Amino acid sequence: MFPSLCQCDQPADGPVDLREIGEFGLIARTRSRLPTLPLDVFKGIGDDAAIASLSPGTDLVSTVDLLLEEVHFDLTLIFAHLLGRKALAVNLSDIAAIDGGNSDLGVYQGEGLVFSSVGTLVEGCR
DSSP states (O other): OOOSEETTOOOTTOOEEHHHHHHHHHHHHHHHTSOOOOTTEEEOSSSSOEEEEEETTEEEEEOOOOOOBTTTBOTTTSOHHHHHHHHHHHHHHHHHHTTOOOOOOOOOOOTTOOOSOHHHHHHTTO
16 A cells, blocks of 8 residues: 655654644644735635635636555546546545535546546546
């Protein structure tokens, strides 16, 4: 599986064990290392989604989630269209948590993940 020790974050007090600090601890650590949000970003890094103003009256709500094979799904047990539906549900729930709307969707496939039809994966997002 994946190591729980984050080697990319080596602060003066030593490495971070993600099992100890958890998701929200990691978010807090990351947020504390970032500069102050620009005025056009209403909601920045967090558990759900971000909101930025593109122009007066036009806001962008964005969210990104990663679904890992053997962690979040098993390709021998799930059809591609159902995996697409799961990926959509995970992201839409984050947007709903901040009372955002949706209009566009991007699907990104990781290296080594092969489907007989990527269209089938996207079909599940309809």
